[in-house]
Amino acid sequence: MDIGGNTGINPRIGPFEVFLPVEGSSPRLRHVGEPGFPGQLFVVEGIDGSGKSTQLSLLHKWLESKGYGVVFSQWNSSELVKDTTKLGKKKKMLTPATFSLIHATDFADRIERNILPLLKAGAVVLCDRYIYTAFARDVARGMDRRWVRDLYGFAAKPTVAFYFRVPLETAIGRLVTGRDGFKFYEAGLDIGLSDDPTESFRLFQGRIVDEYEKMIPEFGLTVIDATLPVEVQQAQVRQIVQTHLDRARNLRVRP
Amino acid sequence: MRQTYGKALPGMKLPDLAGKLLVLEGTDCAGRTTQIDMLRPWLEQQGHAVLDTGMARSSLAGEGIRRAKEGNNLGRVTQSLFYATDFVDRLENEVIPALRAGFIVLTDRYIYSLMARAIVRGMDPAWIRGIYSAALIPDAVFYLRVDVEQLIPRVIFSRGFDYWESGMDVFPGQDMYESFRSYQAALLAEFDKLSVEFRFETLDASADAKIVFAQLQVKVQRVLDGDSRREYLRESHSLDREYLHKVFEYAAAATMRRSPDQAVAQPREAMAANHNWATSPMSSHASRQNDGGFLQRK
Numbered sequence: 286m287d288i289g290g291n292t293g294i295n296p297r298i299g300p301f302e303v304f305l306p307v308e309g310s311s312p313r314l315r316h317v318g319e320p321g322f323p324g325q326l327f328v329v330e331g332i333d334g335s336g337k338s339t340q341l342s343l344l345h346k347w348l349e350s351k352g353y354g355v356v357f358s359q360w361n362s363s364e365l366v367k368d369t370t371k372l373g374k375k376k377k378m379l380t381p382a383t384f385s386l387i388h389a390t391d392f393a394d395r396i397e398r399n400i401l402p403l404l405k406a407g408a409v410v411l412c413d414r415y416i417y418t419a420f421a422r423d424v425a426r427g428m429d430r431r432w433v434r435d436l437y438g439f440a441a442k443p444t445v446a447f448y449f450r451v452p453l454e455t456a457i458g459r460l461v462t463g464r465d466g467f468k469f470y471e472a473g474l475d476i477g478l479s480d481d482p483t484e485s486f487r488l489f490q491g492r493i494v495d496e497y498e499k500m501i502p503e504f505g506l507t508v509i510d511a512t513l514p515v516e517v518q519q520a521q522v523r524q525i526v527q528t529h530l531d532r533a534r535n536l537r538v539r540p
Numbered sequence: 541m542r543q544t545y546g547k548a549l550p551g552m553k554l555p556d557l558a559g560k561l562l563v564l565e566g567t568d569c570a571g572r573t574t575q576i577d578m579l580r581p582w583l584e585q586q587g588h589a590v591l592d593t594g595m596a597r598s599s600l601a602g603e604g605i606r607r608a609k610e611g612n613n614l615g616r617v618t619q620s621l622f623y624a625t626d627f628v629d630r631l632e633n634e635v636i637p638a639l640r641a642g643f644i645v646l647t648d649r650y651i652y653s654l655m656a657r658a659i660v661r662g663m664d665p666a667w668i669r670g671i672y673s674a675a676l677i678p679d680a681v682f683y684l685r686v687d688v689e690q691l692i693p694r695v696i697f698s699r700g701f702d703y704w705e706s707g708m709d710v711f712p713g714q715d716m717y718e719s720f721r722s723y724q725a726a727l728l729a730e731f732d733k734l735s736v737e738f739r740f741e742t743l744d745a746s747a748d749a750k751i752v753f754a755q756l757q758v759k760v761q762r763v764l765d766g767d768s769r770r771e772y773l774r775e776s777h778s779l780d781r782e783y784l785h786k787v788f789e790y791a792a793a794a795t796m797r798r799s800p801d802q803a804v805a806q807p808r809e810a811m812a813a814n815h816n817w818a819t820s821p822m823s824s825h826a827s828r829q830n831d832g833g834f835l836q837r838k
Contacts, residue, residue: 343749352650363618365604365608365611365613365614365618366604366608366618366622368598368604369601369604369606369622369625372600372603372604375602378599378600378629378633379600380549380550380551380628380629380633381549381550381551382549382550382628382632382674383625383628383629383632386621386624386625386628386671387600387601387625389621390618390622390625392622393615393617393618393620393621394615394618396617396699397615397616397617397618398613398618398718424579426550427550427551428549428550432546432547432670432673432674435670435671436670436671438664438667439617439667449615514680516663
């Protein structure tokens with residue numbers, strides 16, 4: 286079996302490259318080297334309170350109204366894995382390493398069973414959070430940057446990865462009014478930055494923002510200014526998505 | 541000092557890990573469990589505190605893996621990563637604390653089985669190795685080697701062919717017998733390669749279990765003889781309450797994990813008897829301190 290990793294060149298698969306952050310280190314998945322995926326993959330990234338989910342949901346409705354076959358996949362939603370993640374979070378059993386691995390397992394299940402087959406079938410796939418979330422969170426928890434990137438070597442590279450950039454205080458302001466308190470892992474209380482949940486959340490999210498900022502040039506994330514009005518952001522997103530869909534052929538039409 | 545294959549995980553504190561990490565590797569039905577069941581009491585007889593652990597026994601992912609394997613939709617990457625989660629949970633929450641408390645950790649399979657299984661399922665060796673680069677380098681790896689031909693009667697006359705042990709997910713077109721042969725042969729080939737690279741001590745496990753055990757005893761003894769803690773364990777007056785208490789805590793936790801019902805019913809005194817404190821150098825030290833009551837302390 287030919288694996289692209291040995292050549293040191295990212296093999297092109299239709300509009301996708303199989304995601305190879307590190308030379309010679311990608312799982313030898315069957316889809317590598319197979320004829321192109323006609324589907325298109327759009328993902329949104331950003332800290333909690335950046336408004337990315339709102340934007341993705343608006344994009345979803347718009348694409349559906351245009352007749353595309355659209356499928357949505359959410360971070361941390363695998364039926365096979367979510368009970369284990371829930372157990373680990375509820376009982377506070379997760380270390381930075383197992384937190385990282387259980388989320389990678391969840392992602393792998395969605396990639397194998399969902400995202401890749403759909404892309405092969407020519408669907409437009411939308412992901413609320415993708416591998417960049419794991420890179421940001423796991424490194425903020427002290428995991429090795431390279432190790433985490435290698436771990437996700439089996440992921441497909443998205444057509445466009447939007448990063449919704451927002452100042453930390455704005456995001457926290459949106460969240461504090463929207464809900465009561467932060468959860469243990471969400472606030473990074475597991476790594477002991479502060480005993481106060483709000484303060485810990487602030488420090489932890491600050492680290493995550495730093496990681497996102499580093500990833501913009503590293504992975505070519507498309508930055509959207511998330512302080513702009515919702516409609517303005519959505520118009521930018523739609524325009525970018527439209528140019529990619531115009532170029533793509535063989536996309537599924539909604540039945 | 542103990543080392544990992546790559547970068548250590550956050551909070552590992554490698555210099556503290558005084559115990560010994562002994563690995564038993566081999567394909568299915570190679571007799572690993574039988575050997576561990578004999579090794580454990582033998583080591584305890586000598587006064588060592590022993591923790592044994594094995595695949596899919598983690599409190600985090602063990603149950604999730606069992607459930608996932610009951611269905612028909614566990615993908616290959618997902619499977620590899622689920623096992624990695626289980627491994628790291630046991631590494632961080634069982635193996636490392638036990639080593640820190642000076643235990644001998646006997647592990648039924650280690651990263652090598654997990655890597656072999658993933659590679660046979662088409663994962664890139666570099667990828668899976670990268671994930672397990674955070675694992676501790678063990679003090680010894682004993683590889684119980686049995687040829688496929690010799691494995692087959694063991695399987696037939698014990699529990700029969702099992703879907704996963706036969707690698708039916710890898711060779712779906714074949715019947716269980718054919719699939720078992722192909723899968724186990726592929727695993728063996730992978731193990732043989734790993735055995736050179738990671739310097740396994742290979743034992744011919746086709747022999748009678750007692751003969752294998754005798755060979756294993758010699759090899760294990762050799763590892764323990766090279767143990768710098770030996771003198772310390774015998775002579776040291778700093779073997780204090782705290783140390784003994786830690787040893788007990790972990791032995792109790794390990795027993796709970798193995799057989800929860802039994803352990804609940806088992807009072808601490810009975811466990812002390814099981815661990816043969818009477819014959820161990822540590823208990824004589826404890827009694828010198830006239831601290832018989834410590835062991836019974838709730």
